[in-house]
Amino acid sequence: MNHAGVIQDDSQKKKFSVYSIHCFPKVSIVDPKLQSFLPWYQQVNGFVDAFMHVCESLTRIEDIDEVETTYAINISLLQSIIKAGNKLQVNTNDHVARANFVWAASCALNQLSGIAMRGGCAAVHYLEYPMAGIDPKISHGAGLGVAFPAFVRANGERGLRLKTYNRIAKEVFGREGWQGLVEGFQTLLKKWGHPTTLNELFGRNMDEKDRAQLLEIFKLRPRCGYYADGRLPEEIAKDAYTYM
Numbered sequence: 368m369n370h371a372g373v374i375q376d377d378s379q380k381k382k383f384s385v386y387s388i389h390c391f392p393k394v395s396i397v398d399p400k401l402q403s404f405l406p407w408y409q410q411v412n413g414f415v416d417a418f419m420h421v422c423e424s425l426t427r428i429e430d431i432d433e434v435e436t437t438y439a440i441n442i443s444l445l446q447s448i449i450k451a452g453n454k455l456q457v458n459t460n461d462h463v464a465r466a467n468f469v470w471a472a473s474c475a476l477n478q479l480s481g482i483a484m485r486g487g488c489a490a491v492h493y494l495e496y497p498m499a500g501i502d503p504k505i506s507h508g509a510g511l512g513v514a515f516p517a518f519v520r521a522n523g524e525r526g527l528r529l530k531t532y533n534r535i536a537k538e539v540f541g542r543e544g545w546q547g548l549v550e551g552f553q554t555l556l557k558k559w560g561h562p563t564t565l566n567e568l569f570g571r572n573m574d575e576k577d578r579a580q581l582l583e584i585f586k587l588r589p590r591c592g593y594y595a596d597g598r599l600p601e602e603i604a605k606d607a608y609t610y611m
């Protein structure tokens with residue numbers, strides 16, 4: 368669907384993303400019917416990944432009023448993903464909900480959500496890659512769901528992206544501030560039965576050493592996510608791994 372892929376280096380336990388305009392598929396066929404046979408956990412991984420691709424576009428921009436049209440499209444995508452996910456939780460064979468979800472996910476990943484968003488922000492994806500690097504059983508969507516609230520908190524406490532976080536919190540979750548965004552998102556994950564902490568994600572106690580290892584792998588990538596516009600992203604990552 369998009370122009371990106373991931374390559375894993377097992378020796379470094381590191382996943383690297385690759386991008387090229389030549390990697391866009393000429394045709395993509397997404398059949399909603401096939402997804403209804405997937406386990407619920409795997410379905411939620413898809414909801415969360417699509418949600419996060421939209422959020423990473425939205426939170427790249429400091430002044431969201433500058434990008435009102437794409438912002439409004441993206442908020443609608445997030446609302447559709449939640450609405451479809453809630454319906455599918457009740458009835459996995461709800462074809463209309465499934466079809467709406469795959470269309471929203473397509474728009475989330477095919478770069479529509481990133482128009483005018485300066486390429487979006489891949490920082491939450493970079494925080495997730497080391498998780499699956501140290502344990503291949505960790506699914507991408509579940510890792511993103513754990514990483515995002517911690518990343519929002521690490522930024523929110525520094526006064527970064529407050530206007531953006533507040534608007535997403537209000538318009539998607541009916542709450543306020545970066546705290547409202549974190550609470551709204553984690554309440555949704557819990558409703559869908561997904562992990563919200565590293566301990567839940569890995570199924571064991573993730574102590575300081577484990578979290579330090581995640582940070583070390585994160586730092587292997589020279590550019591650790593351009594979310595923070597040069598404001599010491601490694602420190603933000605360190606805090607984020609502590610908060611998860």
Ligand SMILES: [Zn+2]
Pocket residue numbers: 416420492507
């Ligand atoms: Zn992803």
